[in-house]
Amino acid sequence: MRQRIIAGNWKMYKTIAEAEQFANAVKQAELSATVEKVICAPFTALSALSAILKGTEIKLGAQNVHFAEEGAYTGEISPLMLKELGVDYVIIGHSERRQYFNETDETVNKKVKAALQHGLKPIICVGETLAEYEANETEAVVRRQTEAALQGLSAEQVSVSVIAYEPVWAIGTGKSSTAENANQTIAYIRHVIASQFDQDTANAVRIQYGGSVKPDNVAGFLQQSDIDGALVGGASLTVEGYLGLIAGASTK
Numbered sequence: 001m002r003q004r005i006i007a008g009n010w011k012m013y014k015t016i017a018e019a020e021q022f023a024n025a026v027k028q029a030e031l032s033a034t035v036e037k038v039i040c041a042p043f044t045a046l047s048a049l050s051a052i053l054k055g056t057e058i059k060l061g062a063q064n065v066h067f068a069e070e071g072a073y074t075g076e077i078s079p080l081m082l083k084e085l086g087v088d089y090v091i092i093g094h095s096e097r098r099q100y101f102n103e104t105d106e107t108v109n110k111k112v113k114a115a116l117q118h119g120l121k122p123i124i125c126v127g128e129t130l131a132e133y134e135a136n137e138t139e140a141v142v143r144r145q146t147e148a149a150l151q152g153l154s155a156e157q158v159s160v161s162v163i164a165y166e167p168v169w170a171i172g173t174g175k176s177s178t179a180e181n182a183n184q185t186i187a188y189i190r191h192v193i194a195s196q197f198d199q200d201t202a203n204a205v206r207i208q209y210g211g212s213v214k215p216d217n218v219a220g221f222l223q224q225s226d227i228d229g230a231l232v233g234g235a236s237l238t239v240e241g242y243l244g245l246i247a248g249a250s251t252k
């Protein structure tokens with residue numbers, strides 16, 4: 001049985017003070033132990049959050065990482081720096097980074113390998129654009145992105161990774177995919193992994209859905225056969241929203 005995982009992707013929101021306020025509020029709450037809980041915060045807030053959340057079940061994630069340990073890469077953050085901050089997960093290949101910052105399937109693969117090499121668990125984002133969806137290219141796109149991201153990994157490394165299927169047309173729009181359609185695409189991604197590696201690895205890897213997930217729809221996604229969690233933007237920014245997502249993900 002795969003453990004459910006809810007990750008909040010705060011994107012470029014929350015100053016350190018706002019992040020501290022959020023963390024101090026959430027750590028007071030009774031949280032379901034069955035769901036793995038992650039907050040992917042801006043780099044600037046990671047140190048403060050690490051101190052506040054130490055000893056709680058809430059894990060820290062980053063939203064990007066460079067593939068080099070160090071070097072002349074102005075503005076970048078290395079896996080070593082994230083590990084030093086107590087970060088467990090790192091989002092790699094988010095569609096906003098593919099769209100605005102030239103992230104490619106090749107750089108995603110390099111970053112995934114570097115993250116795993118330094119003990120970070122990648123949350124690897126795949127998903128089609130609206131144009132690709134309307135052209136019935138969803139499966140071709142997620143196959144290409146998944147195979148490229150996982151190329152050269154061991155079965156064990158894939159098993160500890162997380163994939164996030166995020167149809168770009170559902171991100172920030174309020175128009176999520178249906179639970180059934182999301183499950184169909186995620187089952188296809190699992191099939192791709194079974195072909196690239198083996199069925200046991202495909203059965204072990206956790207695959208999230210992301211794209212307008214809210215406390216009032218998260219349970220519907222998690223009740224699907226192949227969906228193991230959610231990667232959530234907007235709804236994870238408030239304490240009430242984040243707690244609601246955890247509660248919704250805890251229902252059978």
Ligand SMILES: O=C(CO)COP(=O)(O)O
Pocket residue numbers: 009094166170171172173174210211212213231232233234235
């Ligand atoms: O991009 C997302 C998470 O990485 C989804 O964002 P929303 O939940 O705001 O649609």
